[in-house]
Amino acid sequence: MELMAVAKQLVERVRDGDGTRxxxxxxxxxxxxxxAWSPEGQDRETRGLDALRGKHAWWxxxxxxxxxxxxxxxxxxxxxxxxxYQVDATDRSNDQRFQMREVAVYTVADGxxxxxxxxxxxxx
Numbered sequence: 001m002e003l004m005a006v007a008k009q010l011v012e013r014v015r016d017g018d019g020t021r022x023x024x025x026x027x028x029x030x031x032x033x034x035x036a037w038s039p040e041g042q043d044r045e046t047r048g049l050d051a052l053r054g055k056h057a058w059w060x061x062x063x064x065x066x067x068x069x070x071x072x073x074x075x076x077x078x079x080x081x082x083x084x085y086q087v088d089a090t091d092r093s094n095d096q097r098f099q100m101r102e103v104a105v106y107t108v109a110d111g112x113x114x115x116x117x118x119x120x121x122x123x124x
Contacts, residue, residue, distance in 0.1 A: 006108050007073035007081040014070050014083075020056045023049060028112035036102075036120050064090045066097075080107050 006026050013022040033046040033055060046055050059065075071084040083104045090097045102120035106113050 002111070003078060003081060003108050004073070004075060006111060006113060007075065007083075007106070010106070010113070011070050011073050011083060014068065014085075017068075020053070020060070023052055023056065026111075026113055027052060028109070028114045031113055032115045034115070034117045036118055062092055064092060066090065076105075079109060080105060082106070 009026055010019075010022060013019055027049055029049050030047070031049060031052060033052055035044045035046075038044040046052055065087065067086075067088040069086040071086075073081040073083055075081045083106070085102050085104060087100050087102070088097070089100075100120055102118050105117045105119070107115040
């Protein structure tokens with residue numbers, strides 16, 4: 001699958017609220033996900049498809065997503081694209097509603113996402 005086909009599929013699935021199932025379809029088995037920051041003692045990097053599934057499950061369990069807007073994709077060369085997310089969610093642990101905007105940069109090789117990097121302000 002070419003870069004823009006992967007990029008468009010990601011954006012369409014996220015808009016439809018089907019981002020987790022997408023992992024099996026367009027992510028590489030050894031894909032990496034790197035967050036902008038992490039809570040003390042936790043790794044910013046998640047490695048492997050099983051760990052990414054766990055990351056998505058954690059979000060679904062701990063956050064109530066009210067809305068998610070997606071802008072893009074914005075291609076960069078032959079192997080990268082970016083997406084801008086606007087998220088409105090509530091942290092279930094403290095009932096705090098928040099909005100955040102983040103940029104995600106994805107790297108694609110052999111028709112699969114091999115790396116995703118998220119850029120956003122540190123909460124708090």
